[in-house]
Amino acid sequence: MILTSSVYKALDLSAETGKKQLAILIDPDKFLESKAESFLSGLPEETTHIFVGGSMVAPDKTESSVRAIKMFSDLPVVLFPGDHTQITEDADALLFLSLISGRNPEYLIEQQVKSVEKLRNSTLEIIPTGYILIDGGAACAVHRVSNTKPISQLEIETIVNTALAGQYSGKKLIYLEAGSGAKFPVSEEIITAVKKAINIPLIVGGAIRTQQLLMKSYDAGADMVVIGTAFEEGSFVT
Numbered sequence: 735m736i737l738t739s740s741v742y743k744a745l746d747l748s749a750e751t752g753k754k755q756l757a758i759l760i761d762p763d764k765f766l767e768s769k770a771e772s773f774l775s776g777l778p779e780e781t782t783h784i785f786v787g788g789s790m791v792a793p794d795k796t797e798s799s800v801r802a803i804k805m806f807s808d809l810p811v812v813l814f815p816g817d818h819t820q821i822t823e824d825a826d827a828l829l830f831l832s833l834i835s836g837r838n839p840e841y842l843i844e845q846q847v848k849s850v851e852k853l854r855n856s857t858l859e860i861i862p863t864g865y866i867l868i869d870g871g872a873a874c875a876v877h878r879v880s881n882t883k884p885i886s887q888l889e890i891e892t893i894v895n896t897a898l899a900g901q902y903s904g905k906k907l908i909y910l911e912a913g914s915g916a917k918f919p920v921s922e923e924i925i926t927a928v929k930k931a932i933n934i935p936l937i938v939g940g941a942i943r944t945q946q947l948l949m950k951s952y953d954a955g956a957d958m959v960v961i962g963t964a965f966e967e968g969s970f971v972t
């Protein structure tokens with residue numbers, strides 16, 4: 735497993751120096767490759783990464799989406815897969831996710847085991863990531879597909895302990911997820927509490943649709959924010 739290669743190193747360094755990162759999430763299932771150029775050129779210039787993944791993606795659609803993105807963007811492309819079928823060598827890095835807020839072995843270890851055949855001879859940078867699903871006020875796809883319950887935003891201690899359990903198990907990133915299309919994002923209080931407790935970079939995503947919410951998440955302690963829906967729909971409020 736490669737832990738020191740460039741995508742993670744750069745992210746870790748940015749977190750250490752307080753340089754905030756912005757990832758735009760592309761769901762291959764909804765992505766029109768014919769519009770890749772105009773979509774990518776319309777992204778904010780602060781964008782640092784393109785994430786690619788979705789809860790349910792047709793076979794080979796991840797690979798063709800990544801290729802289309804790579805034709806028009808030099809940004810690092812990081813896989814954020816809903817399952818092991820979404821792993822493609824064409825990306826730069828892979829968030830090797832464990833859904834540590836849930837208790838479903840399928841998303842704690844089974845999908846990871848299933849991905850090994852593709853990964854063991856791969857040059858894809860693998861980044862062990864503790865993925866924590868938090869209640870965003872609406873049933874999201876991760877919730878449905880993984881059949882796990884999100885943690886209530888009121889249970890801050892549980893969220894902090896889950897993040898720390900992830901760090902102690904060797905995760906290199908913690909990802910707080912309110913769910914795509916959630917009603918509200920992860921609260922600033924939670925972001926601050928988790929950031930204070932862990933010493934690895936913190937990613938926050940879900941329901942961030944405005945510049946104001948983006949800045950609030952950064953100010954609370956997010957090292958990287960991930961935005962999908964608002965750019966997919968062209969509705970991001972600056």
Ligand code: 1GP
Nearest residue numbers: 914915939940941962963
């Ligand atoms: C990434 O799932 C999020 O963590 C993206 O959420 O689509 O609500 O921006 P949105």
